[in-house]
Amino acid sequence: MKKHFNFIPLSETFYEQPTLDLAKQLIGQILVKVTDEGMSSGIIVETEAYLGEEDQAAHSFQKRRTKRTEVMYNSPGHVYVYQMHTHHLVNVVSGEKENPQAVLIRAVEPLSGIDLMIKRRPVEKMTNLTSGPGKLTKALGITMEDYGRTFFKPPLFIAKGIKINNVLEGKRIGIDNSGEARHYPYRFWINDNPYVSR
DNA sequence: TGGATGATGGCCT
């Protein structure tokens, strides 16, 4: 008997908070994707905040408003997906309209639809299934099709999860060419969770 | 129009 989950999407107002707070509050919530193949989901265990025009590591640094970053200028709760090398990465748009901030979802812990996730991304070890920003999008089936949507309802949404107390913070990963910004403590993760990317 | 550039991941030594 499969465990049944009744996911309740977080409301629009949840996203109306400062980006660093949002990045922290997203830890423990549930990322859900529905496709023709079925539903799959995971608990968010690692995020990173990107603070827009003032943050050299952000794609929207210094009003870099382009086709790719356009959705970052939209209201909070929109979906920002982009391709990195051979992978897709998913962000939650934050900051009020015209303030291009975002939270990158770096890792999730598989929760439901795990068979489907493994089918999309065959792995030997479970801990390798969704322990990275490019891994989780492939496992959950998140693609450029999701660009510009919102996280308020299916097919892609974030549902109310569990309260996490032991959230740690530290430097972001993979942004060594971003000057001083590479030292900012804008990364959040659950202490000792095996699905955190590193 | 073309060269440089990645918010990565997998494989190698």
Next chain:
DNA sequence: GGCCATCATCCAA
């Protein structure tokens, strides 16, 4: 630790 696949995007010219 290092190498590189592979491609959308960006920007100089």
